[in-house]
Amino acid sequence: MAYFDAAAGAPPHPAARQALQAAQEDGWADPGKLYTQGRRARQLLDAARAAIAEELGVRPDEVLFCASGTDAARAAVRGVRAARQRTGPVAVHSAIEHSAVLYAVADGPARSIAVDRLGRVDVDAFAAAVQEPGVAVAALISASHEVGTVQPVAEVAAACTHAGVPLFVDAAQSAGRVPVPGGWSVLSASAHKWGGPAGVGVLVVRKGTRWVPPWPGTEPGAPDQPGTRNLPAIVAAAAALRAAAGEAKPEAERLFPLVERIRSTVAATVPDVEIVGDPVDRLPHLVTFSCLYLDGEALLHGLDRAGFAVSSGSSCTAATLRPSHVLEAMGVLSHGNVRVSLHRETSAADVDRFLAVLPDLVARLRSEAGVAGL
Amino acid sequence: MTEELDCRGQLCPLPVIALARRLPELPVGAVLRVLADDPAAANDIPAWCRLRGQEFVGVAGADAYEVRRVS
Numbered sequence: 114m115a116y117f118d119a120a121a122g123a124p125p126h127p128a129a130r131q132a133l134q135a136a137q138e139d140g141w142a143d144p145g146k147l148y149t150q151g152r153r154a155r156q157l158l159d160a161a162r163a164a165i166a167e168e169l170g171v172r173p174d175e176v177l178f179c180a181s182g183t184d185a186a187r188a189a190v191r192g193v194r195a196a197r198q199r200t201g202p203v204a205v206h207s208a209i210e211h212s213a214v215l216y217a218v219a220d221g222p223a224r225s226i227a228v229d230r231l232g233r234v235d236v237d238a239f240a241a242a243v244q245e246p247g248v249a250v251a252a253l254i255s256a257s258h259e260v261g262t263v264q265p266v267a268e269v270a271a272a273c274t275h276a277g278v279p280l281f282v283d284a285a286q287s288a289g290r291v292p293v294p295g296g297w298s299v300l301s302a303s304a305h306k307w308g309g310p311a312g313v314g315v316l317v318v319r320k321g322t323r324w325v326p327p328w329p330g331t332e333p334g335a336p337d338q339p340g341t342r343n344l345p346a347i348v349a350a351a352a353a354l355r356a357a358a359g360e361a362k363p364e365a366e367r368l369f370p371l372v373e374r375i376r377s378t379v380a381a382t383v384p385d386v387e388i389v390g391d392p393v394d395r396l397p398h399l400v401t402f403s404c405l406y407l408d409g410e411a412l413l414h415g416l417d418r419a420g421f422a423v424s425s426g427s428s429c430t431a432a433t434l435r436p437s438h439v440l441e442a443m444g445v446l447s448h449g450n451v452r453v454s455l456h457r458e459t460s461a462a463d464v465d466r467f468l469a470v471l472p473d474l475v476a477r478l479r480s481e482a483g484v485a486g487l
Numbered sequence: 488m489t490e491e492l493d494c495r496g497q498l499c500p501l502p503v504i505a506l507a508r509r510l511p512e513l514p515v516g517a518v519l520r521v522l523a524d525d526p527a528a529a530n531d532i533p534a535w536c537r538l539r540g541q542e543f544v545g546v547a548g549a550d551a552y553e554v555r556r557v558s
């Protein structure tokens with residue numbers, strides 16, 4: 114079975130497995146307590162925070178832990194909006210944010226900025242929107258989680274700085290894989306996307322950013338999301354990030370051409386397919402394509418039976434029965450959609466096997482649906 | 488007179504398949520109005536036109552999309 118859905122969650126990094134086991138023995142106590150076990154837990158928490166800060170290029174006291182990437186993204190938007198309520202309530206965001214961010218900005222008035230056919234946000238429109246009065250916060254995903262297109266973070270950050278609006282970057286797909294340009298004020302990431310355990314969200318709030326903890330009962334000196342955090346998972350998340358970041362460059366150099374192989378081979382061997390997203394300025398590990406006249410769910414099940422776990426943005430695979438808002442914003446085909454996202458355990462042989470199976474599978478499904486040659 | 492294709496109640500990709508079957512049967516220049524209430528149709532009918540080199544005329548009221556055969 115080849116698992117091709119790293120964008121939803123990467124398989125646990127071996128470093129995370131080891132750290133998790135060790136921390137479960139050693140880091141189960143409340144890090145806020147002053148007895149020996151508590152102090153040991155505090156040491157582990159501090160070390161994990163420092164390690165994550167170092168990998169993200171920030172200070173340890175700028176790193177906060179949340180219960181998930183979704184919670185971190187929500188706290189990013191809500192915390193800036195609450196701190197800047199005298200300026201205004203408006204959130205400016207790209208049309209292709211993760212749904213966690215879209216739900217967070219929908220707490221108040223929000224302005225969505227369009228993307229082009231490749232899925233890249235319109236920098237000029239974004240810059241103009243943050244200049245308008247009443248903007249509390251801007252949000253931009255570092256790179257699309259659905260189509261891989263890298264977003265113009267540096268340009269948008271410069272525009273936000275010029276306008277005096279804090280920029281929140283959702284770096285869930287980039288952290289531990291590719292560098293994120295600076296200039297932002299708040300950033301969120303999620304450990305299970307880089308090979309850490311689920312249930313660890315990371316929120317970075319740069320010094321000087323107007324942000325208030327959006328949770329009731331936050332204690333001074335303990336800025337993490339209240340509630341006992343899962344310390345062994347946090348320790349494992351830090352170990353996984355350190356390991357992933359350490360091998361990120363060679364991994365990106367290995368995966369980028371594998372994705373290029375998928376893009377070019379699928380285009381050449383599968384008729385009536387639209388390969389979406391930027392072919393070059395993209396994440397190294399992710400590719401999305403849509404097969405005309407096919408049902409995304411049928412394709413997903415067919416690939417599952419053939420031994421490939423992929424994701425789909427087609428409406429038939431969504432609980433909402435709506436197509437992916439990212440594909441809609443790009444104006445590209447949404448049915449028959451497949452997202453393939455690779456990781457450190459993916460081999461070239463896995464990819465070649467997928468490329469060998471796909472054309473016949475698509476042909477068979479089209480034939481069964483009576484749409485062959487249409 | 489514009490011909491109508493009623494695909495209401497059908498989920499994508501069925502409305503696009505119906506469009507792809509019917510349009511080539513019409514003369515070049517003819518306009519086909521597709522009625523479809525699946526939310527994906529609003530996206531996928533224009534996308535099909537782009538991929539197939541046909542003209543998406545526009546949205547013609549609620550759940551109605553017009554396509555002109557150009558080739």
